[in-house]
Amino acid sequence: MPLSPPRHYDGHRLPLRLEIQPTDVGPIAVVVDEDHRDVEIPNASFDDLRAYVAAANEGLPHTVGHRLVSWSPCDAMPWHLATAFECLAVGVYRHWITPAIREELKTRICWTDRDGHPHPxxxxxxxxxxxxxxxxxxxxxxxxxxxxxFKAVSKAFRGYLGPSGNQIR
Incomplete structure (x- = not known):
């Protein structure tokens, strides 16, 4: 849901999202704004991107913003849960996902099994x-x-290790 009136952070319309995107070499993390435009943050690690999005969205309602296609499993999730779901689904950048976040995904969103893995x-x-x-x-x-x-990426790069050292499933 867009903010009214719109708010901005470093010239980008809020809220920001940290998403996992496919590339020719495997999944990467990108920051996008409410207008679905990439937020360029050169030479940033995943943790830098996560900290940037957290700072930008501080004090905002805890939603991921609007999407062009509205049936994402991550609709209406707080941005950190949407990012956690995507990281778990693809098997990268899992180092930051605490047991509390896994529990929140499991109990509040109900999209994971008892161990906190997303249902296929x-x-x-x-x-x-x-x-x-x-x-x-x-x-x-x-x-x-x-x-x-993503399925094509994960099949083509079955041995590719993400930046966190986690192998893509």
Whole structure:
């Protein structure tokens, strides 16, 4: 839900999101603003990106902002839970996900099993949403080309280790 009146941080409309995006070399973390535009933060680690988004969104309602395609499994989640779900779904950047965050995903959102792993049906739904969101971004001219689906990335880079050293499943 867009903020009224709109608020900005470093010239970007809030709230910001930290999302996992596919690339030709494997998943990466990116920051996007309420207008679905990339927030360039050169040479930042995942933890730097997470701290930036937390500082930008401090004091805002705890939602991830609007999406172009509204059936994401992460709809209406606080941004940190949406990011945690995406990290767990893809198997990267898991070092920051505390037992409390896993418990919140499990009990409040109900998208994970007893051990805090996303249910495959929700991962598949998220993958379909990500592909549809990428198509919508391309159609609006906000992304030059659609990103490859995560399943193709994970199959092609089965041995690729993410920046946190966690192997992609």
């Amino acid at each position: 049906v929700h991962v598949d739904r998220w993958l379909r949403w990500r592909a549809a969101e990428d198509e919508a971004l391309v159609a609006k001219g906000l992304r030059a080309v659609p990103a490859p689906p």
